Amino acid sequence: MTKKLTSEFNTRTQPMRKHRIFNNWNVVTKGWYIACRSKDLGKDKVLSIDLNGQKLVLWRTKDGVACTDGFCPHMGVDLAIGKVVDEKLQCFFHHWQFDKEAKCVHIPCGEDPPKNLKFNSYATREKYGHIWVWPESQTDEEVLDIPGLENCDLIYSFDKTYERSCHYHITMINGIDPQHLRTVHNISIDMDIDIDETKSNHIEFTLSGKFPTATLQERMGKFLLGEEYSYSMKYADGCLAALTMLKGAKLFNRFTLPELKMIFAYSLIEEGRILVRPIFVNKRSTGLFAPFSNFLKLFMTKRFFKMLQGEDGMVYENIRFNSTSFLKLDAPVVKYIGYLNKLEDSIWSQTKSGE
Ligand code: FES
Ligand SMILES: [Fe+2]
Incomplete structure:
Protein backbone atom coordinates (compact mmCIF):
# COMPACT_ATOMS: atom_id res chain seq x y z
CA MET A 1 0.00 0.00 0.00
CA THR A 2 1.42 3.40 -0.89
CA LYS A 3 1.86 5.78 2.00
CA LYS A 4 -0.70 8.55 2.25
CA LEU A 5 0.79 12.00 1.65
CA THR A 6 0.64 14.43 4.57
CA SER A 7 -1.35 16.81 2.35
CA GLU A 8 -4.09 14.15 2.13
CA PHE A 9 -4.77 14.29 5.87
CA ASN A 10 -6.92 16.93 7.62
CA THR A 11 -8.12 18.30 4.30
CA ARG A 12 -11.18 20.04 5.79
CA THR A 13 -9.97 20.87 9.28
CA GLN A 14 -6.64 22.26 8.08
CA PRO A 15 -7.06 23.09 4.39
CA MET A 16 -3.80 23.51 2.55
CA ARG A 17 -2.88 26.83 1.04
CA LYS A 18 -1.76 26.25 -2.56
CA HIS A 19 1.15 28.14 -4.06
CA ARG A 20 2.17 28.76 -7.63
CA ILE A 21 5.62 27.21 -7.08
CA PHE A 22 6.39 26.81 -3.37
CA ASN A 23 5.71 23.27 -2.11
CA ASN A 24 3.97 22.43 -5.39
CA TRP A 25 4.82 18.88 -6.46
CA ASN A 26 3.55 19.44 -10.00
CA VAL A 27 6.07 22.13 -10.77
CA VAL A 28 9.76 21.77 -11.65
CA THR A 29 11.46 25.15 -11.82
CA LYS A 30 14.16 25.98 -14.34
CA GLY A 31 17.39 25.22 -12.52
CA TRP A 32 20.42 22.96 -12.37
CA TYR A 33 19.69 19.41 -11.22
CA ILE A 34 22.24 16.67 -10.58
CA ALA A 35 22.04 13.82 -13.08
CA CYS A 36 24.87 11.67 -11.72
CA ARG A 37 28.43 11.70 -10.43
CA SER A 38 30.95 12.54 -13.18
CA LYS A 39 32.72 9.25 -12.66
CA ASP A 40 29.51 7.32 -13.43
CA LEU A 41 29.45 8.39 -17.07
CA GLY A 42 32.34 6.73 -18.88
CA LYS A 43 33.39 7.35 -22.47
CA ASP A 44 31.07 5.68 -25.02
CA LYS A 45 28.62 4.77 -22.29
CA VAL A 46 24.90 5.57 -22.45
CA LEU A 47 23.49 6.30 -19.03
CA SER A 48 19.78 6.31 -18.27
CA ILE A 49 18.55 8.37 -15.33
CA ASP A 50 15.25 9.25 -13.65
CA LEU A 51 15.21 12.92 -12.76
CA ASN A 52 12.22 14.98 -11.62
CA GLY A 53 9.77 12.59 -13.26
CA GLN A 54 11.74 12.49 -16.52
CA LYS A 55 13.54 9.55 -18.08
CA LEU A 56 16.70 10.94 -19.67
CA VAL A 57 19.83 9.57 -21.34
CA LEU A 58 23.34 10.97 -21.18
CA TRP A 59 26.49 10.31 -23.13
CA ARG A 60 29.83 12.02 -23.57
CA THR A 61 30.90 13.94 -26.67
CA LYS A 62 34.20 15.71 -27.22
CA ASP A 63 32.60 19.03 -26.16
CA GLY A 64 31.04 17.78 -22.95
CA VAL A 65 27.98 15.78 -22.00
CA ALA A 66 24.90 15.32 -24.19
CA CYS A 67 21.49 14.79 -22.61
CA THR A 68 18.18 14.02 -24.31
CA ASP A 69 14.78 12.57 -23.50
CA GLY A 70 15.10 8.88 -22.74
CA PHE A 71 12.67 7.31 -25.22
CA CYS A 72 13.26 7.07 -28.94
CA PRO A 73 10.88 9.42 -30.79
CA HIS A 74 10.31 6.73 -33.45
CA MET A 75 8.65 3.89 -31.53
CA GLY A 76 9.56 4.73 -27.96
CA VAL A 77 12.37 2.25 -27.33
CA ASP A 78 14.43 2.95 -24.22
CA LEU A 79 17.50 4.71 -25.59
CA ALA A 80 19.63 3.37 -22.74
CA ILE A 81 19.98 0.11 -24.70
CA GLY A 82 21.35 2.03 -27.69
CA LYS A 83 24.99 2.89 -28.23
CA VAL A 84 27.25 5.81 -29.03
CA VAL A 85 28.44 5.92 -32.65
CA ASP A 86 30.68 8.84 -33.70
CA GLU A 87 29.37 10.96 -30.81
CA LYS A 88 25.75 10.27 -31.86
CA LEU A 89 23.32 8.19 -29.90
CA GLN A 90 22.08 5.26 -31.99
CA CYS A 91 18.77 3.65 -31.07
CA PHE A 92 18.96 -0.12 -30.65
CA PHE A 93 15.83 -0.89 -32.67
CA HIS A 94 16.04 0.74 -36.13
CA HIS A 95 19.40 2.50 -35.74
CA TRP A 96 18.13 6.06 -36.01
CA GLN A 97 20.91 8.34 -34.83
CA PHE A 98 20.56 11.52 -32.76
CA ASP A 99 23.11 14.25 -32.18
CA LYS A 100 23.64 16.20 -28.96
CA GLU A 101 20.90 18.65 -29.96
CA ALA A 102 18.44 15.71 -30.17
CA LYS A 103 18.28 16.12 -33.93
CA CYS A 104 17.78 12.93 -35.92
CA VAL A 105 20.77 12.93 -38.28
CA HIS A 106 20.66 9.46 -39.78
CA ILE A 107 18.01 6.86 -40.65
CA PRO A 108 19.49 3.73 -42.27
CA CYS A 109 16.47 3.00 -44.50
CA GLY A 110 17.04 6.31 -46.29
CA GLU A 111 13.78 8.13 -45.50
CA ASP A 112 13.88 11.65 -44.02
CA PRO A 113 13.02 12.09 -40.34
CA PRO A 114 9.36 13.05 -39.79
CA LYS A 115 8.84 16.80 -39.32
CA ASN A 116 6.92 16.43 -36.07
CA LEU A 117 9.56 14.56 -34.04
CA LYS A 118 9.01 15.45 -30.38
CA PHE A 119 12.37 14.98 -28.77
CA ASN A 120 14.32 17.35 -26.53
CA SER A 121 17.93 17.93 -25.62
CA TYR A 122 19.02 19.53 -22.36
CA ALA A 123 21.92 21.76 -21.38
CA THR A 124 24.54 20.14 -19.14
CA ARG A 125 27.51 21.20 -17.03
CA GLU A 126 30.13 19.39 -14.95
CA LYS A 127 30.91 20.93 -11.59
CA TYR A 128 31.63 19.79 -8.03
CA GLY A 129 32.28 16.24 -9.31
CA HIS A 130 28.78 15.90 -10.77
CA ILE A 131 26.96 16.22 -14.08
CA TRP A 132 24.13 18.76 -13.92
CA VAL A 133 21.16 19.08 -16.27
CA TRP A 134 18.98 22.11 -17.01
CA PRO A 135 15.41 21.56 -18.31
CA GLU A 136 15.98 23.53 -21.53
CA SER A 137 18.29 22.94 -24.48
CA GLN A 138 20.39 26.02 -23.69
CA THR A 139 20.92 28.44 -20.85
CA ASP A 140 23.22 31.31 -19.91
CA GLU A 141 22.97 30.29 -16.27
CA GLU A 142 25.85 28.46 -14.61
CA VAL A 143 25.73 26.04 -11.69
CA LEU A 144 25.78 28.20 -8.56
CA ASP A 145 29.17 29.40 -7.39
CA ILE A 146 29.37 29.26 -3.62
CA PRO A 147 29.87 32.84 -2.40
CA GLY A 148 33.57 33.40 -1.75
CA LEU A 149 34.68 30.52 -3.99
CA GLU A 150 34.18 32.16 -7.38
CA ASN A 151 37.11 31.39 -9.74
CA CYS A 152 38.88 29.32 -7.07
CA ASP A 153 40.61 25.99 -7.40
S1 FES B 1 12.39 2.78 -32.11
FE1 FES B 1 14.25 3.83 -32.19
S2 FES B 1 14.79 3.83 -34.23
FE2 FES B 1 12.89 2.85 -34.20
FE1 LIG C 1 18.16 23.44 11.83
Whole structure:
Protein backbone atom coordinates (compact mmCIF):
# COMPACT_ATOMS: atom_id res chain seq x y z
CA MET A 1 0.00 0.00 0.00
CA THR A 2 1.42 3.40 -0.89
CA LYS A 3 1.86 5.78 2.00
CA LYS A 4 -0.70 8.55 2.25
CA LEU A 5 0.79 12.00 1.65
CA THR A 6 0.64 14.43 4.57
CA SER A 7 -1.35 16.81 2.35
CA GLU A 8 -4.09 14.15 2.13
CA PHE A 9 -4.77 14.29 5.87
CA ASN A 10 -6.92 16.93 7.62
CA THR A 11 -8.12 18.30 4.30
CA ARG A 12 -11.18 20.04 5.79
CA THR A 13 -9.97 20.87 9.28
CA GLN A 14 -6.64 22.26 8.08
CA PRO A 15 -7.06 23.09 4.39
CA MET A 16 -3.80 23.51 2.55
CA ARG A 17 -2.88 26.83 1.04
CA LYS A 18 -1.76 26.25 -2.56
CA HIS A 19 1.15 28.14 -4.06
CA ARG A 20 2.17 28.76 -7.63
CA ILE A 21 5.62 27.21 -7.08
CA PHE A 22 6.39 26.81 -3.37
CA ASN A 23 5.71 23.27 -2.11
CA ASN A 24 3.97 22.43 -5.39
CA TRP A 25 4.82 18.88 -6.46
CA ASN A 26 3.55 19.44 -10.00
CA VAL A 27 6.07 22.13 -10.77
CA VAL A 28 9.76 21.77 -11.65
CA THR A 29 11.46 25.15 -11.82
CA LYS A 30 14.16 25.98 -14.34
CA GLY A 31 17.39 25.22 -12.52
CA TRP A 32 20.42 22.96 -12.37
CA TYR A 33 19.69 19.41 -11.22
CA ILE A 34 22.24 16.67 -10.58
CA ALA A 35 22.04 13.82 -13.08
CA CYS A 36 24.87 11.67 -11.72
CA ARG A 37 28.43 11.70 -10.43
CA SER A 38 30.95 12.54 -13.18
CA LYS A 39 32.72 9.25 -12.66
CA ASP A 40 29.51 7.32 -13.43
CA LEU A 41 29.45 8.39 -17.07
CA GLY A 42 32.34 6.73 -18.88
CA LYS A 43 33.39 7.35 -22.47
CA ASP A 44 31.07 5.68 -25.02
CA LYS A 45 28.62 4.77 -22.29
CA VAL A 46 24.90 5.57 -22.45
CA LEU A 47 23.49 6.30 -19.03
CA SER A 48 19.78 6.31 -18.27
CA ILE A 49 18.55 8.37 -15.33
CA ASP A 50 15.25 9.25 -13.65
CA LEU A 51 15.21 12.92 -12.76
CA ASN A 52 12.22 14.98 -11.62
CA GLY A 53 9.77 12.59 -13.26
CA GLN A 54 11.74 12.49 -16.52
CA LYS A 55 13.54 9.55 -18.08
CA LEU A 56 16.70 10.94 -19.67
CA VAL A 57 19.83 9.57 -21.34
CA LEU A 58 23.34 10.97 -21.18
CA TRP A 59 26.49 10.31 -23.13
CA ARG A 60 29.83 12.02 -23.57
CA THR A 61 30.90 13.94 -26.67
CA LYS A 62 34.20 15.71 -27.22
CA ASP A 63 32.60 19.03 -26.16
CA GLY A 64 31.04 17.78 -22.95
CA VAL A 65 27.98 15.78 -22.00
CA ALA A 66 24.90 15.32 -24.19
CA CYS A 67 21.49 14.79 -22.61
CA THR A 68 18.18 14.02 -24.31
CA ASP A 69 14.78 12.57 -23.50
CA GLY A 70 15.10 8.88 -22.74
CA PHE A 71 12.67 7.31 -25.22
CA CYS A 72 13.26 7.07 -28.94
CA PRO A 73 10.88 9.42 -30.79
CA HIS A 74 10.31 6.73 -33.45
CA MET A 75 8.65 3.89 -31.53
CA GLY A 76 9.56 4.73 -27.96
CA VAL A 77 12.37 2.25 -27.33
CA ASP A 78 14.43 2.95 -24.22
CA LEU A 79 17.50 4.71 -25.59
CA ALA A 80 19.63 3.37 -22.74
CA ILE A 81 19.98 0.11 -24.70
CA GLY A 82 21.35 2.03 -27.69
CA LYS A 83 24.99 2.89 -28.23
CA VAL A 84 27.25 5.81 -29.03
CA VAL A 85 28.44 5.92 -32.65
CA ASP A 86 30.68 8.84 -33.70
CA GLU A 87 29.37 10.96 -30.81
CA LYS A 88 25.75 10.27 -31.86
CA LEU A 89 23.32 8.19 -29.90
CA GLN A 90 22.08 5.26 -31.99
CA CYS A 91 18.77 3.65 -31.07
CA PHE A 92 18.96 -0.12 -30.65
CA PHE A 93 15.83 -0.89 -32.67
CA HIS A 94 16.04 0.74 -36.13
CA HIS A 95 19.40 2.50 -35.74
CA TRP A 96 18.13 6.06 -36.01
CA GLN A 97 20.91 8.34 -34.83
CA PHE A 98 20.56 11.52 -32.76
CA ASP A 99 23.11 14.25 -32.18
CA LYS A 100 23.64 16.20 -28.96
CA GLU A 101 20.90 18.65 -29.96
CA ALA A 102 18.44 15.71 -30.17
CA LYS A 103 18.28 16.12 -33.93
CA CYS A 104 17.78 12.93 -35.92
CA VAL A 105 20.77 12.93 -38.28
CA HIS A 106 20.66 9.46 -39.78
CA ILE A 107 18.01 6.86 -40.65
CA PRO A 108 19.49 3.73 -42.27
CA CYS A 109 16.47 3.00 -44.50
CA GLY A 110 17.04 6.31 -46.29
CA GLU A 111 13.78 8.13 -45.50
CA ASP A 112 13.88 11.65 -44.02
CA PRO A 113 13.02 12.09 -40.34
CA PRO A 114 9.36 13.05 -39.79
CA LYS A 115 8.84 16.80 -39.32
CA ASN A 116 6.92 16.43 -36.07
CA LEU A 117 9.56 14.56 -34.04
CA LYS A 118 9.01 15.45 -30.38
CA PHE A 119 12.37 14.98 -28.77
CA ASN A 120 14.32 17.35 -26.53
CA SER A 121 17.93 17.93 -25.62
CA TYR A 122 19.02 19.53 -22.36
CA ALA A 123 21.92 21.76 -21.38
CA THR A 124 24.54 20.14 -19.14
CA ARG A 125 27.51 21.20 -17.03
CA GLU A 126 30.13 19.39 -14.95
CA LYS A 127 30.91 20.93 -11.59
CA TYR A 128 31.63 19.79 -8.03
CA GLY A 129 32.28 16.24 -9.31
CA HIS A 130 28.78 15.90 -10.77
CA ILE A 131 26.96 16.22 -14.08
CA TRP A 132 24.13 18.76 -13.92
CA VAL A 133 21.16 19.08 -16.27
CA TRP A 134 18.98 22.11 -17.01
CA PRO A 135 15.41 21.56 -18.31
CA GLU A 136 15.98 23.53 -21.53
CA SER A 137 18.29 22.94 -24.48
CA GLN A 138 20.39 26.02 -23.69
CA THR A 139 20.92 28.44 -20.85
CA ASP A 140 23.22 31.31 -19.91
CA GLU A 141 22.97 30.29 -16.27
CA GLU A 142 25.85 28.46 -14.61
CA VAL A 143 25.73 26.04 -11.69
CA LEU A 144 25.78 28.20 -8.56
CA ASP A 145 29.17 29.40 -7.39
CA ILE A 146 29.37 29.26 -3.62
CA PRO A 147 29.87 32.84 -2.40
CA GLY A 148 33.57 33.40 -1.75
CA LEU A 149 34.68 30.52 -3.99
CA GLU A 150 34.18 32.16 -7.38
CA ASN A 151 37.11 31.39 -9.74
CA CYS A 152 38.88 29.32 -7.07
CA ASP A 153 40.61 25.99 -7.40
CA LEU A 154 38.18 23.80 -5.47
CA ILE A 155 38.31 20.71 -3.32
CA TYR A 156 35.13 18.78 -2.63
CA SER A 157 33.80 15.62 -1.10
CA PHE A 158 30.33 14.14 -0.83
CA ASP A 159 28.10 12.78 1.83
CA LYS A 160 25.59 9.99 1.28
CA THR A 161 22.58 10.94 -0.80
CA TYR A 162 19.43 10.76 1.32
CA GLU A 163 15.67 10.97 0.87
CA ARG A 164 13.04 13.03 2.65
CA SER A 165 9.25 12.83 2.74
CA CYS A 166 8.56 16.48 2.11
CA HIS A 167 9.18 18.96 -0.65
CA TYR A 168 12.69 20.41 -0.78
CA HIS A 169 11.24 23.90 -0.69
CA ILE A 170 10.41 23.08 2.93
CA THR A 171 13.69 21.47 3.99
CA MET A 172 15.47 24.51 2.55
CA ILE A 173 13.70 26.76 5.06
CA ASN A 174 15.78 25.25 7.85
CA GLY A 175 18.69 27.59 7.20
CA ILE A 176 16.68 30.79 7.55
CA ASP A 177 14.20 29.97 10.31
CA PRO A 178 15.42 32.18 13.18
CA GLN A 179 13.07 30.80 15.86
CA HIS A 180 14.32 27.22 15.61
CA LEU A 181 17.96 28.28 16.11
CA ARG A 182 16.99 29.00 19.69
CA THR A 183 14.49 26.22 20.31
CA VAL A 184 16.26 23.35 18.56
CA HIS A 185 19.92 24.28 18.20
CA ASN A 186 20.21 26.23 21.50
CA ILE A 187 21.72 29.25 19.80
CA SER A 188 20.05 32.23 21.49
CA ILE A 189 21.47 34.90 19.27
CA ASP A 190 19.48 37.91 18.14
CA MET A 191 20.24 37.73 14.46
CA ASP A 192 20.45 40.62 12.05
CA ILE A 193 19.31 39.43 8.66
CA ASP A 194 20.67 40.82 5.46
CA ILE A 195 18.99 39.81 2.19
CA ASP A 196 20.62 40.03 -1.22
CA GLU A 197 18.26 39.70 -4.18
CA THR A 198 20.40 41.16 -6.95
CA LYS A 199 19.47 38.32 -9.32
CA SER A 200 15.82 37.29 -9.58
CA ASN A 201 16.53 33.54 -9.53
CA HIS A 202 18.91 33.80 -6.56
CA ILE A 203 18.40 34.98 -3.00
CA GLU A 204 20.99 35.13 -0.24
CA PHE A 205 20.31 35.50 3.47
CA THR A 206 23.14 36.43 5.82
CA LEU A 207 22.35 35.99 9.50
CA SER A 208 24.71 37.47 12.04
CA GLY A 209 24.80 38.39 15.70
CA LYS A 210 26.96 38.51 18.79
CA PHE A 211 27.44 35.40 20.91
CA PRO A 212 25.48 35.65 24.14
CA THR A 213 27.12 34.29 27.28
CA ALA A 214 24.19 32.95 29.28
CA THR A 215 24.96 29.24 28.94
CA LEU A 216 28.17 27.23 29.04
CA GLN A 217 27.67 26.26 25.38
CA GLU A 218 27.40 29.91 24.39
CA ARG A 219 30.48 30.87 26.41
CA MET A 220 32.41 28.00 24.79
CA GLY A 221 31.24 29.15 21.37
CA LYS A 222 32.39 32.68 22.04
CA PHE A 223 35.74 31.49 23.44
CA LEU A 224 36.42 29.27 20.41
CA LEU A 225 34.94 31.27 17.55
CA GLY A 226 35.09 34.91 18.63
CA GLU A 227 32.45 37.56 19.32
CA GLU A 228 30.54 37.26 16.07
CA TYR A 229 28.38 34.39 14.89
CA SER A 230 27.47 34.58 11.24
CA TYR A 231 26.42 32.33 8.40
CA SER A 232 24.72 32.65 5.05
CA MET A 233 22.35 30.66 2.87
CA LYS A 234 22.22 31.32 -0.83
CA TYR A 235 19.43 29.75 -2.86
CA ALA A 236 19.42 29.28 -6.62
CA ASP A 237 16.38 28.45 -8.75
CA GLY A 238 14.53 26.90 -5.83
CA CYS A 239 16.52 23.65 -6.11
CA LEU A 240 20.01 24.43 -4.87
CA ALA A 241 21.27 25.89 -1.58
CA ALA A 242 24.78 26.99 -0.63
CA LEU A 243 25.55 27.24 3.07
CA THR A 244 28.55 29.18 4.40
CA MET A 245 29.33 28.61 8.07
CA LEU A 246 31.82 30.32 10.39
CA LYS A 247 31.72 33.60 8.50
CA GLY A 248 34.31 35.90 10.05
CA ALA A 249 35.00 33.42 12.87
CA LYS A 250 38.27 33.83 14.81
CA LEU A 251 39.82 31.05 16.83
CA PHE A 252 40.25 32.34 20.41
CA ASN A 253 39.16 35.69 19.00
CA ARG A 254 42.57 36.00 17.28
CA PHE A 255 43.19 33.65 14.35
CA THR A 256 40.90 33.88 11.34
CA LEU A 257 39.31 30.52 10.63
CA PRO A 258 38.45 29.30 7.14
CA GLU A 259 34.77 29.51 6.28
CA LEU A 260 33.11 26.13 5.86
CA LYS A 261 30.95 25.70 2.79
CA MET A 262 28.59 23.17 1.35
CA ILE A 263 25.91 22.69 -1.25
CA PHE A 264 22.58 20.95 -0.98
CA ALA A 265 21.38 19.82 -4.40
CA TYR A 266 17.76 18.69 -4.59
CA SER A 267 15.54 16.80 -6.99
CA LEU A 268 12.14 15.10 -6.95
CA ILE A 269 11.77 11.32 -6.88
CA GLU A 270 7.97 11.24 -6.93
CA GLU A 271 5.17 13.13 -5.24
CA GLY A 272 6.01 13.08 -1.54
CA ARG A 273 9.70 12.03 -1.90
CA ILE A 274 12.82 14.04 -2.62
CA LEU A 275 16.51 13.30 -3.02
CA VAL A 276 19.12 15.43 -1.25
CA ARG A 277 22.78 15.46 -2.26
CA PRO A 278 25.14 17.17 0.19
CA ILE A 279 28.47 18.30 -1.30
CA PHE A 280 31.24 19.76 0.88
CA VAL A 281 33.31 22.34 -0.99
CA ASN A 282 36.21 24.62 -0.18
CA LYS A 283 39.14 26.46 -1.66
CA ARG A 284 42.20 24.31 -2.29
CA SER A 285 45.00 25.22 0.10
CA THR A 286 48.57 25.36 -1.16
CA GLY A 287 51.89 24.98 0.61
CA LEU A 288 53.46 22.54 2.98
CA PHE A 289 50.38 21.80 5.07
CA ALA A 290 47.93 21.81 2.15
CA PRO A 291 46.93 18.12 2.35
CA PHE A 292 46.20 18.44 6.07
CA SER A 293 44.42 21.79 5.67
CA ASN A 294 42.29 20.52 2.76
CA PHE A 295 41.33 17.42 4.68
CA LEU A 296 40.50 19.40 7.81
CA LYS A 297 38.25 21.92 6.02
CA LEU A 298 36.12 19.23 4.39
CA PHE A 299 36.13 17.07 7.51
CA MET A 300 34.96 19.94 9.73
CA THR A 301 32.24 20.89 7.24
CA LYS A 302 30.95 17.35 7.39
CA ARG A 303 31.04 17.32 11.22
CA PHE A 304 29.03 20.57 11.41
CA PHE A 305 26.57 19.26 8.82
CA LYS A 306 26.06 16.00 10.72
CA MET A 307 25.55 17.85 13.99
CA LEU A 308 22.91 20.19 12.55
CA GLN A 309 21.20 17.40 10.61
CA GLY A 310 21.02 15.19 13.70
CA GLU A 311 19.32 17.93 15.70
CA ASP A 312 16.29 18.48 13.47
CA GLY A 313 16.30 16.11 10.48
CA MET A 314 13.29 14.26 11.92
CA VAL A 315 11.08 17.35 11.50
CA TYR A 316 11.00 16.76 7.76
CA GLU A 317 9.69 13.21 7.73
CA ASN A 318 6.03 14.00 8.38
CA ILE A 319 5.70 17.74 8.15
CA ARG A 320 2.52 19.17 6.66
CA PHE A 321 3.71 22.69 6.02
CA ASN A 322 0.87 25.16 5.79
CA SER A 323 1.87 28.75 5.61
CA THR A 324 -1.03 30.61 7.20
CA SER A 325 0.20 31.69 10.60
CA PHE A 326 3.54 33.44 10.52
CA LEU A 327 5.03 35.70 13.18
CA LYS A 328 7.10 38.83 12.56
CA LEU A 329 10.19 36.76 13.32
CA ASP A 330 9.33 34.48 10.39
CA ALA A 331 9.89 37.33 7.93
CA PRO A 332 12.83 35.58 6.16
CA VAL A 333 10.62 32.55 5.52
CA VAL A 334 7.87 34.75 4.06
CA LYS A 335 10.45 36.47 1.87
CA TYR A 336 11.81 33.11 0.70
CA ILE A 337 8.34 31.81 -0.24
CA GLY A 338 7.73 35.00 -2.22
CA TYR A 339 11.05 34.48 -4.03
CA LEU A 340 10.12 30.90 -4.96
CA ASN A 341 6.71 31.85 -6.27
CA LYS A 342 8.32 34.24 -8.75
CA LEU A 343 10.60 31.60 -10.32
CA GLU A 344 10.03 30.20 -13.80
CA ASP A 345 8.62 26.73 -14.23
CA SER A 346 9.99 24.37 -16.87
CA ILE A 347 8.77 21.83 -19.42
CA TRP A 348 9.34 19.14 -16.80
CA SER A 349 6.41 20.45 -14.76
CA GLN A 350 3.36 18.17 -14.75
CA THR A 351 1.08 21.15 -15.15
CA LYS A 352 1.74 24.80 -15.75
CA SER A 353 2.48 26.52 -12.43
CA GLY A 354 -0.64 27.79 -10.73
CA GLU A 355 -2.94 25.13 -12.20
S1 FES B 1 12.39 2.78 -32.11
FE1 FES B 1 14.25 3.83 -32.19
S2 FES B 1 14.79 3.83 -34.23
FE2 FES B 1 12.89 2.85 -34.20
FE1 LIG C 1 18.16 23.44 11.83
